[in-house]
Amino acid sequence: MKRLCGLLSALLLSVSAAASEATLQIDGYARETLPGAAMSAAYLTLQNGAQERRQLVRVELPGRSGASADLHTTEERDGVSRMRPLDMLSVPAGGEVQMAPGGVHLMLRGVELRAGDSLPLRLHFASGDAIDIRVPVRSLRAAPGGAHHHG
Numbered sequence: 721m722k723r724l725c726g727l728l729s730a731l732l733l734s735v736s737a738a739a740s741e742a743t744l745q746i747d748g749y750a751r752e753t754l755p756g757a758a759m760s761a762a763y764l765t766l767q768n769g770a771q772e773r774r775q776l777v778r779v780e781l782p783g784r785s786g787a788s789a790d791l792h793t794t795e796e797r798d799g800v801s802r803m804r805p806l807d808m809l810s811v812p813a814g815g816e817v818q819m820a821p822g823g824v825h826l827m828l829r830g831v832e833l834r835a836g837d838s839l840p841l842r843l844h845f846a847s848g849d850a851i852d853i854r855v856p857v858r859s860l861r862a863a864p865g866g867a868h869h870h871g
Contacts, residue, residue: 743768743769743770744766744767744768744769744770744774744811744851745766745767745769746764746765746766746767746843746851746853747764747765748762748763748764748765748819748853748855749762749763749855749856749857749858750762750763750826750828750833750839750855750856750857750858751833751857751858751860752833752834752835752837752857752858752859752860753831753832753833753834754860757832758829758830758831758832759827759828759829759831760828760831760833761821761825761826761827761828762789762819762825762826762828762839762841762855763818763819763820763821763825763826764819764826764855765816765817765818765819766809766811766816766817767811767815767816768811768812768813768814768815768816769814770813770814771813771814772813773810773811773812773813774810774811774845774846774847775808775809775810775811775845775846775847776791776808776809776810776811776843776844776845777807777808777844777845777846778843778844779791779826779841779842779843779844780841780842780844781828781831781839781840781841781842782840782841782842782852783840784830784831786830787828787829787830787831788828788829788830789826789827789828789829789841790805790826790827790829791805791806791807791808791809791824791826791827792804792805792806792824792825792826792827793806793823793824793825794822794823794824794825801822803827806824808846809824826841833857834857835857835858835859836856836857837856837857838854838855838856838857839854839855839856839857840852840853840854841853841854841855
């Protein structure tokens with residue numbers, strides 16, 4: 721009986737995660753790193769089709785030991801741009817959040833990325849859901865824009 725309850729619980733969590741993923745559309749890309757550098761940025765657009773807000777609280781780089789991804793925003797004060805970390809990113813119910821250069825972004829550390837590669841990301845939400853996606857790595861010379869990638 722305990723085993724059956726455990727299986728049912730796992731199934732319900734799986735269905736819940738799939739339903740959450742279906743209401744959240746994620747597009748994005750990462751920038752290639754400069755030669756010899758191990759830092760970059762990624763930009764996502766999160767569209768929330770649910771009737772409640774979603775809070776992105778953490779992003780991981782699966783399969784990349786020692787690498788990290790942190791939520792950051794860029795603020796300008798007295799003509800000087802500074803980055804500061806964000807504890808979370810709120811995506812309003814029925815709304816969207818767009819990350820962009822000079823604004824909210826993912827700061828990637830400990831990575832070497834080349835144009836044409838793809839980067840796996842695991843997005844963790846305050847609800848306990850985690851969504852795995854892959855984003856393309858674009859050349860530093862490429863024009864901005866997004867492509868839809870669930871993975």
